[in-house]
Amino acid sequence: MKIAILPGDGIGTEIVAQAVRVMDALGLPFETEHALVGGAAYEAHGHPLPAATLALAQSADAVLFGAVGDWKYDTLERALRPEQAILGLRKNLGLFANFRPALCYEQLTDASSLKPELVAGLDILIIRELTGDIYFGQPRGRRESPDGAFAGAEEAFDTMRYSRPEIERIAHVAFQAARQRGKRLTSVDKANVLETFQFWRDIVTEVHAQYPDVELDHMYVDNAAMQLVRAPKRFDVIVTGNMFGDILSDEAAMLTGSIGMLPSASLNASGKGLYEPSHGSAPDIAGKNLANPLATILSVAMMLRFSLHRPDAADRIEAAVRSVLAAGLRTADIWSGGTQKVGTREMGDAVVSALQGRTAKTTIG
Ligand code: NAD
Numbered sequence: 001m002k003i004a005i006l007p008g009d010g011i012g013t014e015i016v017a018q019a020v021r022v023m024d025a026l027g028l029p030f031e032t033e034h035a036l037v038g039g040a041a042y043e044a045h046g047h048p049l050p051a052a053t054l055a056l057a058q059s060a061d062a063v064l065f066g067a068v069g070d071w072k073y074d075t076l077e078r079a080l081r082p083e084q085a086i087l088g089l090r091k092n093l094g095l096f097a098n099f100r101p102a103l104c105y106e107q108l109t110d111a112s113s114l115k116p117e118l119v120a121g122l123d124i125l126i127i128r129e130l131t132g133d134i135y136f137g138q139p140r141g142r143r144e145s146p147d148g149a150f151a152g153a154e155e156a157f158d159t160m161r162y163s164r165p166e167i168e169r170i171a172h173v174a175f176q177a178a179r180q181r182g183k184r185l186t187s188v189d190k191a192n193v194l195e196t197f198q199f200w201r202d203i204v205t206e207v208h209a210q211y212p213d214v215e216l217d218h219m220y221v222d223n224a225a226m227q228l229v230r231a232p233k234r235f236d237v238i239v240t241g242n243m244f245g246d247i248l249s250d251e252a253a254m255l256t257g258s259i260g261m262l263p264s265a266s267l268n269a270s271g272k273g274l275y276e277p278s279h280g281s282a283p284d285i286a287g288k289n290l291a292n293p294l295a296t297i298l299s300v301a302m303m304l305r306f307s308l309h310r311p312d313a314a315d316r317i318e319a320a321v322r323s324v325l326a327a328g329l330r331t332a333d334i335w336s337g338g339t340q341k342v343g344t345r346e347m348g349d350a351v352v353s354a355l356q357g358r359t360a361k362t363t364i365g
Pocket residue numbers: 011015066067068069070071083086259260276278279280281282283284285290291292293295333
């Protein structure tokens with residue numbers, strides 16, 4: 001099992017270090033290789049996704065990714081900004097399906113910004129299409145102007161676009177995922193205003209004919225945004241396009257208490273995946289041992305389940321995380337309800353101890 005480890009920038013290096021310790025503690029035959037990505041790669045090699053990093057990702061069975069970005073790169077031309085590395089990896093690895101589970105751990109219901117009764121037992125899955133939509137349509141604006149800026153420009157636009165095969169394949173993935181869970185799928189669109197999303201709705205409805213055991217409903221994105229905070233437990237699996245998925249999955253993240261708890265997987269047609277926390281590089285807390293490493297550790301569990309076919313090991317990690325939370329350990333972002341405040345490294349120590357069958361508190365002292 002060859003795993004490419006791409007820590008990236010900011011808290012990326014801190015949280016990935018803890019996730020790698022957890023991988024080591026599993027005692028499985030992983031072969032890991034680290035490479036630079038994002039701002040760190042730009043500083044060293046002049047590009048956020050150097051050829052060697054891409055080659056490593058392509059040759060690995062799975063990629064563990066931290067986070068990239070820093071405000072100091074905001075003035076760089078777009079192609080050299082750290083975030084371009086993620087788009088490049090998605091494109092080159094053919095990653096089209098982004099899975100973001102939003103699961104509210106029993107011990108963290110008080111950390112949610114919603115009332116505990118609205119989120120207790122919450123377990124929803126948002127599936128976001130990653131390769132189409134307005135993020136990849138034809139843009140016009142800064143890049144066409146002679147000085148690379150908007151000065152003097154009269155307009156700017158981006159084009160929303162989806163092809164039939166792109167919608168069909170994400171619809172199949174979503175119906176299959178719903179089949180493994182509560183058998184309910186909500187397709188989120190804006191078919192009342194956008195042609196692209198009427199097309200989306202029609203194709204999802206066509207694909208549904210092959211999954212009669214799954215209940216399908218369609219919802220406009222504005223209503224979905226509202227329902228996610230009004231009654232999030234009404235959902236089982238949500239499937240949506242790239243931009244709506246980007247926004248709704250962050251909204252769902254907060255329901256669970258902290259974005260620091262949410263793992264994600266981006267998969268291609270052959271099941272190879274890139275696994276990363278849902279959050280960014282958090283420059284505001286980087287280097288302070290404050291970041292919650294659990295989203296990254298739980299991303300390792302997703303990697304074991306989806307790409308490495310070791311659901312037993314995934315279960316072990318998730319059980320270890322639950323036991324650490326049950327023991328009262330909390331990083332600052334999920335502090336509510338905790339009994340012992342810990343940093344990034346100590347949270348990693350505790351998960352490793354729990355995996356090794358020792359109680360969380362003994363190693364922390
Ligand atoms: P962010 O997710 O980095 O941070 C948002 C807030 O959540 C911050 O207050 C941060 O301290 C907090 N936070 C995030 N992760 C946390 C964790 N594990 N533990 C505790 N608190 C955590 O989003 P942002 O501030 O909008 O962006 C910062 C940088 O990250 C930008 O350069 C952005 O482009 C980049 N970014 C990268 C990715 C990625 O690498 N996949 C995703 C989103 C943003």
